[in-house]
Amino acid sequence: MKLMFDLPPADEAVIPAPEPGEKRMYCLPFNYLEGMIVKGYMLFTNRHIYKVLEGLLLNTWDVSRMSEFTIEQMFGCSGLYAHVDGKSHCLCLFNSGRNLPRYSVVLTSFQAIVEEHDETILTSEEPERFCPKCGRPFVQHTTICPFCQDKKKIYKKLWGMTRGLRLLMFFPLGVALLSLVFRFVVPAIQRVAIDEYIIPQNDDPTSIRSFILIIVAIVSIDLIQRAVGVVQSRISATSANRFTLMLRSVLFEKIQTLSLSSVQKKSTGDLMGRINNDVAVVQNFITNLLPSYLSMLFSFVFALVILLVMSPLMSLFVFIPIPFALTGIILFRKTVNRRNVRAWILTRRTDTHLQDTLDGIRVVKSYGNEEKAVRDFKANTTKQARQEESNASLFDTVFPLFGFLLRFGNYLILLFGNLWVFGGTMTIGELNQFNTYASIIYEPILQITVIPRSISAFSTSLGKILEILEEEPEIYDAPAADHVKLKGEISIRNVTFGYFSYHPILKHINVDIKKGEMIGIVGHSGCGKTTLINLIMRLYDVTQGAIYMDGKDIREISQDSLRTQMGVVLQETHLFSGSVRDNLKYAMPQATNEEVIRAAKLANAHDFIMRLPEGYNSMVGEKGYSLSGGERQRIAIARALIHDPALLILDEATAALDTETEKLIQDAIDRVAHGRTTLVIAHRLSTLRNADRILVLDHGKVAEFGTHLELLQSKGIYYKLVMSQARQAQEKD
Amino acid sequence: MQDTEEIKALFDKRESIPLTPKNATFTRSEGGLISLTLHYPDKEDEYFERVVPLRAFPITDPEDYISIREPDTIDKGHGDEIGLIDHMADFDEETQKMLRAELNRHYFTPELTKIQKVTEKFGYLYFECTTSAGPVTFVMSNPYSNFRSFEDGRVFLYDIDGNCFQITDPAKLDKASLRKIEIYL
Numbered sequence: 001m002k003l004m005f006d007l008p009p010a011d012e013a014v015i016p017a018p019e020p021g022e023k024r025m026y027c028l029p030f031n032y033l034e035g036m037i038v039k040g041y042m043l044f045t046n047r048h049i050y051k052v053l054e055g056l057l058l059n060t061w062d063v064s065r066m067s068e069f070t071i072e073q074m075f076g077c078s079g080l081y082a083h084v085d086g087k088s089h090c091l092c093l094f095n096s097g098r099n100l101p102r103y104s105v106v107l108t109s110f111q112a113i114v115e116e117h118d119e120t121i122l123t124s125e126e127p128e129r130f131c132p133k134c135g136r137p138f139v140q141h142t143t144i145c146p147f148c149q150d151k152k153k154i155y156k157k158l159w160g161m162t163r164g165l166r167l168l169m170f171f172p173l174g175v176a177l178l179s180l181v182f183r184f185v186v187p188a189i190q191r192v193a194i195d196e197y198i199i200p201q202n203d204d205p206t207s208i209r210s211f212i213l214i215i216v217a218i219v220s221i222d223l224i225q226r227a228v229g230v231v232q233s234r235i236s237a238t239s240a241n242r243f244t245l246m247l248r249s250v251l252f253e254k255i256q257t258l259s260l261s262s263v264q265k266k267s268t269g270d271l272m273g274r275i276n277n278d279v280a281v282v283q284n285f286i287t288n289l290l291p292s293y294l295s296m297l298f299s300f301v302f303a304l305v306i307l308l309v310m311s312p313l314m315s316l317f318v319f320i321p322i323p324f325a326l327t328g329i330i331l332f333r334k335t336v337n338r339r340n341v342r343a344w345i346l347t348r349r350t351d352t353h354l355q356d357t358l359d360g361i362r363v364v365k366s367y368g369n370e371e372k373a374v375r376d377f378k379a380n381t382t383k384q385a386r387q388e389e390s391n392a393s394l395f396d397t398v399f400p401l402f403g404f405l406l407r408f409g410n411y412l413i414l415l416f417g418n419l420w421v422f423g424g425t426m427t428i429g430e431l432n433q434f435n436t437y438a439s440i441i442y443e444p445i446l447q448i449t450v451i452p453r454s455i456s457a458f459s460t461s462l463g464k465i466l467e468i469l470e471e472e473p474e475i476y477d478a479p480a481a482d483h484v485k486l487k488g489e490i491s492i493r494n495v496t497f498g499y500f501s502y503h504p505i506l507k508h509i510n511v512d513i514k515k516g517e518m519i520g521i522v523g524h525s526g527c528g529k530t531t532l533i534n535l536i537m538r539l540y541d542v543t544q545g546a547i548y549m550d551g552k553d554i555r556e557i558s559q560d561s562l563r564t565q566m567g568v569v570l571q572e573t574h575l576f577s578g579s580v581r582d583n584l585k586y587a588m589p590q591a592t593n594e595e596v597i598r599a600a601k602l603a604n605a606h607d608f609i610m611r612l613p614e615g616y617n618s619m620v621g622e623k624g625y626s627l628s629g630g631e632r633q634r635i636a637i638a639r640a641l642i643h644d645p646a647l648l649i650l651d652e653a654t655a656a657l658d659t660e661t662e663k664l665i666q667d668a669i670d671r672v673a674h675g676r677t678t679l680v681i682a683h684r685l686s687t688l689r690n691a692d693r694i695l696v697l698d699h700g701k702v703a704e705f706g707t708h709l710e711l712l713q714s715k716g717i718y719y720k721l722v723m724s725q726a727r728q729a730q731e732k733d
Numbered sequence: 734m735q736d737t738e739e740i741k742a743l744f745d746k747r748e749s750i751p752l753t754p755k756n757a758t759f760t761r762s763e764g765g766l767i768s769l770t771l772h773y774p775d776k777e778d779e780y781f782e783r784v785v786p787l788r789a790f791p792i793t794d795p796e797d798y799i800s801i802r803e804p805d806t807i808d809k810g811h812g813d814e815i816g817l818i819d820h821m822a823d824f825d826e827e828t829q830k831m832l833r834a835e836l837n838r839h840y841f842t843p844e845l846t847k848i849q850k851v852t853e854k855f856g857y858l859y860f861e862c863t864t865s866a867g868p869v870t871f872v873m874s875n876p877y878s879n880f881r882s883f884e885d886g887r888v889f890l891y892d893i894d895g896n897c898f899q900i901t902d903p904a905k906l907d908k909a910s911l912r913k914i915e916i917y918l
Contacts, residue, residue, distance in 0.1 A: 032841065032866075035837065035838070035841075035865075035866055036866045036867050037843070037864070037866045037867045037868075037869055038867070068806070070804070070805060070806065072785070072804070072805065074838075074839045074840070074841065075791070075839060075840045075841060075842070075895075075897060076841055076842075076894070076895045076896035076897050077841050077896070081804070084764065086782075087762065087763045087764045087782060088762060088764045088766050088782055088783035088804070089764035089765070089766070090764070090765070090766060093838070093841075095894050095896065096894060096895050097892075097893060097894025097895050097896070098894055136857075136859070136872060137857070137872055137893055147854075337853075338916050341916050341917075342916045345876075345877050345916070345917070348877050349877075456854075
């Protein structure tokens with residue numbers, strides 16, 4: 001993200017010369033001043049903050065006199081506030097959407113300057129949301145600017161991807177051209193039939209024979225054309241499916257290899273949209289629209305050339321109605337769009353209302369508001385129906401009119417053609433042929449307004465797909481990454497990490513964990529517990545420092561071997577659709593039934609699984625038995641244990657459970673923790689009573705680390721937490 | 734489990750009181766913001782170097798129910814409500830003006846006076862307009878949900894950056910401007 005904007009020369013001129021040791025840190029735009037929208041800049045140095053607008057220096061603040069930097073989000077805009085000599089000041093107002101992330105960096109940086117005299121210039125890895133070239137927003141969740149994207153590059157990439165499919169892709173095109181040729185041949189043969197045999201009306205046997213031959217030719221060409229058409233549709237169905245298959249699998253494979261951080265930046269819905277909708281758009285364009293557009297183009301050019309060759313004068317008549325029809329179509333397109341949008345909006349409104357009332361049907365009924373709901377719904381659907389009726393009747397009147405307008409060329413041809421035929425300069429057959437070709441020219445014109453839109457939809461979708469395909473995974477195996485058998489010793493050395501560089505979540509963490517220890521991790525929400533776990537699992541790479549397992553930097557261990565030797569249970573248990581057995585075997589598909597039962601027993605899950613009607617073969621997940629939270633949690637623990645991991649991680653695994661279930665899980669945890677390194681994040685401290693040591697995190701730093709007793713005696717944060725929970729428990733009783 | 738800090742914050746919240754000209758004096762602060770002095774019958778005055786006014790009903794009742802709050806700070810988090818002004822009109826002109834200026838800065842909604850151009854491309858609407866705050870260009874993502882009409886005829890337009898623009902009476906817009914947006918109303 002850009003944090004150093006260029007000052008316009010006029011603004012640059014009014015900035016005073018830097019003091020010795022003064023360095024420019026950030027330069028950001030501000031957008032509002034006294035109720036007006038402006039384009040000014042805030043220049044932040046380590047000594048001063050300057051506010052400039054169109055060559056005027058509005059303010060200068062002395063950083064040494066400032067404190068308490070804050071950002072307040074308002075309605076659309078945000079403000080940067082600070083204390084100057086202990087008094088509140090509003091430094092500037094800016095556009096939240098565009099500049100809030102930038103000012104957040106500055107805020108963090110200036111807090112560090114004021115509090116710790118740390119003058120490091122921070123950077124931000126957060127992606128820009130606006131095109132640096134034109135300032136327009138990128139397509140949501142992407143870095144594609146639909147106005148500036150390099151179309152050539154995209155098409156080249158796509159071309160490279162189609163290797164192996166090209167024959168299938170071009171077949172429909174080839175066939176389309178073939179049928180085009182037939183289309184042009186038939187009128188020519190018809191001309192011969194008319195001029196040579198029908199008009200002369202001579203009945204000698206040879207000419208009747210040739211006439212029959214011509215009829216046979218016309219019929220067989222028609223037959224061949226249809227046969228080709230059948231083959232074409234069958235092939236294009238195949239090529240469409242192959243293309244979709246290829247794109248989808250490439251895309252899905254890529255998403256799976258991307259690191260969690262980049263996948264999490266996109267929503268599930270967005271990713272699904274790319275795999276389903278965008279692929280469909282691209283496929284439809286390549287296999288259906290493109291061949292038909294190309295054949296339209298060819299037939300247009302072809303017909304044009306032939307018409308000009310046959311009779312330049314007569315071709316003039318063909319073109320007379322085109323400008324009129326074209327202007328009409330383009331003008332009418334606006335009305336069509338407007339009416340379609342209106343209909344679409346009304347449909348949406350009805351849908352939303354419908355969903356709202358159906359979702360909230362209990363509320364509607366319990367307040368006795370059914371009548372109002374019905375009334376509202378009727379009002380909405382009536383409006384929608386009226387709009388659609390009026391659209392349909394207008395479109396159905398106007399479109400045939402355009403058709404008629406274009407056909408006007410044909411009428412002119414017939415009129416003048418007949419005059420020429422009477423005059424003997426043209427035959428009836430030629431006239432028929434000419435007229436048929438003229439109709440071919442008109443076809444693409446009716447389509448002309450749709451084409452640009454489908455091309456732009458195609459290139460946007462393609463861009464979205466390619467964006468994923470080109471993304472470099474942030475976490476990758478070192479070239480010499482080893483497969484290591486882990487024992488479970490962890491040492492965390494001076495680790496600092498933040499999802500955004502300007503916002504470190506963990507700061508200078510130093511922790512050593514011995515093999516087989518059970519470590520409890522506590523701290524208030526947001527203190528970095530889960531982040532620490534994520535780092536140990538290497539879902540993210542540390543910003544500074546290193547994490548060692550058995551003395552080896554985890555970046556030098558292959559991700560595969562690292563994760564196959566860990567078992568993880570999260571608060572939100574996700575069970576995949578399938579049987580209990582399938583779920584338990586998820587981490588180790590080759591597990592035997594004995595191993596499955598052993599893991600389930602360890603996790604205190606065996607008994608309740610046996611009570612399910614189909615035992616280990618019972619279906620769970622979306623379509624399966626509804627299991628209680630505790631049951632799901634125990635299945636998750638068993639799943640984590642199946643491959644006998646050296647390291648077991650439980651992230652708030654007992655947070656949402658009642659006391660009794662917690663007891664069961666507690667027992668399970670104590671049992672499974674035996675002899676393996678276990679990290680347990682828990683809100684409920686009773687879960688940790690058997691932990692060997694407890695790590696207390698506070699604001700991203702290690703606050704306390706020791707045994708239960710030691711921490712109680714030191715009367716720090718842990719002591720307070722234990723006391724407050726004990727009191728709560730008492731109050732409940 | 735509740736965090737101890739959270740529990741503390743729960744009980745430490747100050748009690749909001751009704752603010753009237755009798756117990757509250759608003760003054761312009763040194764930094765150009767608003768300061769407040771609270772007068773109590775039984776104890777000493779309480780001084781706030783800066784307070785933040787917020788509207789409870791910014792759209793329907795902008796002049797009434799003004800919440801006066803402490804600013805958010807890094808240490809203490811969100812500021813508490815000091816008190817509520819039922820009707821701004823109860824205060825003297827000067828105070829009203831000061832509060833209104835601050836409120837208008839917070840609820841920055843320029844009035845659209847002319848719409849030069851609206852283009853639709855790739856699902857976004859691109860606007861070029863003249864407003865009471867000067868010329869703007871802005872982008873709107875989903876016109877269906879980002880045009881908001883009110884019973885009194887006002888229309889709000891929200892752009893993708895979270896800005897809001899207002900049309901008090903669409904019927905008073907010039908024909909060309911109105912034509913560009915009427916389908917969304």
